[in-house]
Amino acid sequence: KKGGVTVRASNERENRGEEEERRKMNKKKIFSLAKGFRGRAKNCIRIARERVEKALQYSYRDRRNKKREMRGLWIERINAGSRQHGVNYGNFIHGLSKENVQLNRKVLSELSMHEPYSFKALVDVSRKSFPGNKNVVQAPRKVDISSINA
């Protein structure tokens, strides 16, 4: 019995150690996720736990928002690139869809940045198929005034 009692006690102590380790592991995980947080949120477990939970919720939501934001960014870039050739975004996309060109906005924005010749070819295709572009205002060219003496 004595042996049984001591064995149980040692088991309990071992289990307590394991549980403590498990708790410490959880804290470790939370602190590793809380790197770079402001103030006590990176050091104190109670505050860090709250902030980490909030951060994970935000990341879940923002993984969906990122897709929306990126699409807006691509549209801005395509707009800028096509307006350099005198076509605004709406008419450009309409012309492309009329011609059944199925490039998506991500690829179109990359082409407008890195492959100017191919993008110009696309703008020409679009303008030919939908020529409703008479009201596009070209951005005013910036004139260099550094040579003028004040």
Place this chain on the structure above:
Amino acid sequence: MASSSVTLSLCSAFSTHCNVTSRRSSVILSSLSKPSLNLTKPVSGFLSPSTASTSRPAFPVAPKFAESVLEAEQETTDVEATVVSDVAEDKPKREEIFAVVMVGGRQYIVFPGRYLYTQRLKDASVNDQIVLNKVLLVGTKTHTYIGKPVVTNATVHAVVENQGLNDKVVVFKYKPKKKYRRNIGHRQPNTRIKITGITGYEEYPASPNVPV
């Protein structure tokens, strides 16, 4: 085909562009009237105004630009130019071509010799040769082949390198005061493929690249 002959001349021009060092730049400066001129350094953009001069000899602006750059390079880096050209000669030349390919519901801009990550291709094992048929656009130095919607008979050849998983994403759902929390980790399976070549686009009607 006219386009193939133009590309052949480009390839030969490219083999010599690595030899344009400070030793020869004096010779080249004297013969700047020739329109077929390339810069010493590989340009950062894929297609640049100066390279258009190789395909369209009637374009007057590009040789002036090249001349100014060559002069600057000769003044500043004489020794470095030779070293750079030796290293550039050893590298195998890549085809100057790109394509837009649709794989796994997503579109990618693809260059031969580079790899990319796509959604997991279920029936592929490592070192499988793969042929991608949905080619939406092919761009070379001189022409752009715009597919409506697909460039017919164009294929992109690739090799499956690796079937792995994306980085882990922690999906944490939590409702306050309602004792609801779920903590799930997720790794999306992906496939890494290396692009070996782009073929089959020559017969398609092409739009020539006009300098912007």
